[in-house]
Amino acid sequence: MNIENAKQQMKKGVIELCVLSIIKNNESYPSDIINELQAAKIIVVEGTLYPLLTRLKNNSILSYRWVESESGPPRKYYSLTPEGETYFNGLLEAWQELTKVVNKATKQ
Amino acid sequence: MNIENAKQQMKKGVIELCVLSIIKNNESYPSDIINELQAAKIIVVEGTLYPLLTRLKNNSILSYRWVESESGPPRKYYSLTPEGETYFNGLLEAWQELTKVVNKATKQ
DNA sequence: TTTTACTACCTTGCAATACAAAGTACCTGA
DNA sequence: TCAGGTACTTTGTATTGCAAGGTAGTAAAA
Numbered sequence: 587m588n589i590e591n592a593k594q595q596m597k598k599g600v601i602e603l604c605v606l607s608i609i610k611n612n613e614s615y616p617s618d619i620i621n622e623l624q625a626a627k628i629i630v631v632e633g634t635l636y637p638l639l640t641r642l643k644n645n646s647i648l649s650y651r652w653v654e655s656e657s658g659p660p661r662k663y664y665s666l667t668p669e670g671e672t673y674f675n676g677l678l679e680a681w682q683e684l685t686k687v688v689n690k691a692t693k694q
Numbered sequence: 695m696n697i698e699n700a701k702q703q704m705k706k707g708v709i710e711l712c713v714l715s716i717i718k719n720n721e722s723y724p725s726d727i728i729n730e731l732q733a734a735k736i737i738v739v740e741g742t743l744y745p746l747l748t749r750l751k752n753n754s755i756l757s758y759r760w761v762e763s764e765s766g767p768p769r770k771y772y773s774l775t776p777e778g779e780t781y782f783n784g785l786l787e788a789w790q791e792l793t794k795v796v797n798k799a800t801k802q
Numbered sequence: 803t804t805t806t807a808c809t810a811c812c813t814t815g816c817a818a819t820a821c822a823a824a825g826t827a828c829c830t831g832a
Numbered sequence: 833t834c835a836g837g838t839a840c841t842t843t844g845t846a847t848t849g850c851a852a853g854g855t856a857g858t859a860a861a862a
Contacts, residue, residue: 587753587777589784595819596707596789598849600796602700607800617810626799627791634849636812641848645695658809659857669695676697678800681704683735685793688708691734692715692786703848706820725839742820744841749819766838767828805862813854818847825842832835 597628603681604628605638606666606674609648615661639664647673705736711789712736713746714774714782717756723769747772755781 601623608614608622616635623630639662642648647670650662666674709731716722716730724743731738747770750756755778758770774782 587755587781589781592710592785593788596792599704599707604799626795647695673695673697677700680701684704687734688712691712739821
């Protein structure tokens with residue numbers, strides 16, 4: 587059985603958390619986000635990220651503004667809305683609780 | 695946006711790890727497993743667990759033996775195969791690495 | 803001017819899997 | 833014999849990550 591698949595499953599659950607964390611730290615556009623995730627060894631591709639960002643925007647977690655680029659097409663820079671801040675905090679709390687119970691469950 | 699949904703997503707990734715951990719500690723049958731997960735606040739229902747166990751069995755991660763019950767139908771008691779032990783260790787390692795990178799990514 | 807390369811955003815179809823709900827079957831005791 | 837509880841199983845649905853392909857703006861080479 588391929589362990590890569592299971593790793594993938596675990597990763598899935600935290601993509602949203604990590605994306606929001608990156609945006610919270612710095613207003614970002616998608617390529618930024620992909621690069622930061624990659625640096626953190628959480629590989630995510632465009633086909634994953636764009637629909638996610640759109641979903642979060644449609645649910646008022648994120649907002650964006652267009653920013654001209656010095657070289658190339660304009661970019662959508664995303665930031666958290668106040669509602670998004672609350673949502674992110676809840677997500678982070680859930681993550682911390684999950685790690686606690688899983689670590690406990692897998693002890694010994 | 696409903697945070698329960700996001701929690702659910704995070705949980706998904708660790709169900710397999712937790713199920714294997716429970717079985718590793720004690721040869722178990724499905725109701726055992728559901729109860730232990732529930733105690734750890736990782737709620738899982740039959741419709742999730744049975745297909746998961748079957749999948750793991752088909753991939754030689756788990757094996758089972760029928761055990762007569764004192765009151766009711768016989769039970770399938772599951773245990774890890776040697777291959778399953780290896781797989782579990784890999785999964786646990788992946789989990790520990792994931793928590794590390796996510797904690798780093800969400801710091802500050 | 804036209805073409806090529808690069809960057810950026812977006813969409814479609816597929817696959818994996820958790821869950822709700824319903825179904826089958828066994829065992830026990832009234 | 834039948835009612836209730838336990839246990840295992842299956843089916844249909846929804847979510848969501850990914851591969852692959854598409855659209856479009858900018859800039860530099862040909």
